[in-house]
Amino acid sequence: MLGCQLGRSTKRSVRMWVTGWACLVLLVLSLLNSRRGPDHSLWNTIEYRRYWRPATPLVMGRYPGKFLPFLVFPVLEERPTKSNLLLESFPEQQLLLSVTPSPLHHTPGAGSLTYTLSAPPPSTIRLSPAGAASWTPWEPQLRSVADYFRYLRTPQTHCRKLKRLGGAYLCKAGQGDENNMDNHKYVCMDPALEVVGAKVPQDCLTLSFGTQYDTTFDDAVSELPCEVHMFDVLNFNPQLARETDHVHFHVEGLAGQRHSVFYNNMNRTVKMSTLRDHVMKNNLFPRPIHVLKVDIENSEWEAFRDIAQNPLFDAVGQVALEVHATELVHGPTRKSPPVVPRQGWLHALQTRYDVLTMIEARGFRRVLYWDNIQDGSALYDENGTKYETAGELLYVNTNWYNASFKRQLATYGFKFRGLT
Incomplete structure (x- = not known):
């Protein structure tokens, strides 16, 4: 009955008020969770953290498949501990990255964070080995x-x-x-x-x-x-x-x-x-x-x-x-x-x-x-x-x-x- 008596503008105000409080609660939960220190399993799986921008302290994103707010800790520096341009050619290798977080968004004394970026899955692409015999042309006509x-x-x-x-x-x-x-x-x-x-x-x-x-x-x-x-x-x-x-x-x-x-x-x-x-x-x-x-x-x-x-x-x-x-x-x-x-x-x-x-x-x-x-x-x-x-x-x-x-x-x- 009360719902019928409320005007449109009032209903809109109520929805905005409820939504605002819900977002605030989620934000507080994210802040509390961030005080526990970084979750290294998360660092291992979210590759896009390599591209964080220091000017973006808060990002709303999807992970994994759900829309949730999570804090982004801007980084001051990201340095590969081993450089390898050809990860695709060596899928068994892994690239280690050492990240220095911004002190504004990181617990003092926690030091740098190191995580592992795995190479792509093994590929069945055939490559000619170095030093292989010189190439010879095929016949001009296909038989099959x-x-x-x-x-x-x-x-x-x-x-x-x-x-x-x-x-x-x-x-x-x-x-x-x-x-x-x-x-x-x-x-x-x-x-x-x-x-x-x-x-x-x-x-x-x-x-x-x-x-x-x-x-x-x-x-x-x-x-x-x-x-x-x-x-x-x-x-x-x-x-x-x-x-x-x-x-x-x-x-x-x-x-x-x-x-x-x-x-x-x-x-x-x-x-x-x-x-x-x-x-x-x-x-x-x-x-x-x-x-x-x-x-x-x-x-x-x-x-x-x-x-x-x-x-x-x-x-x-x-x-x-x-x-x-x-x-x-x-x-x-x-x-x-x-x-x-x-x-x-x-x-x-x-x-x-x-x-x-x-x-x-x-x-x-x-x-x-x-x-x-x-x-x-x-x-x-x-x-x-x-x-x-x-x-x-x-x-x-x-x-x-x-x-x-x-x-x-x-x-x-x-x-x-x-x-x-």
Whole structure:
């Protein structure tokens, strides 16, 4: 009866009063709990504490799966006790971090806090061992569906410093790589490829085609530092480009020729251009392209048929490329019938194989490959063997390890930091 007699403004005031007291109680509990000292099991599991900002004394966050208030103790210093750039390549190792908390939010005399950051789960990615026998080309013709996927998974050269950049763990099982991670790329950090060591972002250039709302890779590359140009047919105006001077966003796509595409689902037309067109249009010539990242959902084959024949490809240091063969399994949607019938599978894979061998003919060698698992997109051959029809490749330009090759490019105006 009382509830019926209260006006709307009074009810709102009561709700705000109750909510305010509830938040205050939770805050007091958090303060009392913080006096017990740090929970080292918590430090071991919450990796984002590495990125705390001293100007943020209180953060509302989710842990684990519930919305709870917890205090963040800003750190004055964080120092790795052991430096190892290649945690991904050595999953059995662990990185120890020593943290000095701010005295304003830490019990005096408690000293520094040390916690262990475990390496990512073991990976099944095959890497070519250092000092392995020189690579020999495969036959020009595939004999089976299995040949194509075995070829993808066979590394052709070795990278001494391999680093994973970007990506996020997915909530849905059976997506991304074998550890349920997606949208990440591996980049080779060998000195000859000049990805690291730039004094200013303009000394390192990355072209990223196909962001699709996930800019974690581009963010990581921008902090190397590298100048990044993102391209996508979706005009989502990424925050990264708005807030970072050396990151740029272009609403255009990559293709084998210049044309426009109308997208029914967006009701808009988007311009498509070749790699050379994009470079010239954005005044990036003659700058070396240190990283070329391409994730354009099955359009990569047309694009690279053009790229592999263009002299500009010599100025690309490495290629992080997602490859697809999904139309062997389904059409534009996973519920639609396959575009390529079973009797056409080998021919369709042969056309892809031909493009990859064109890339190799320019001096690029494959460092690694891993499956990008997608529900409903697996292919089964005549023996019932399962293959994922999407995967990630990393190619490095072996010519960049040759100073004479770089000097030849320098005659056309390309500048390399490693040349004396």
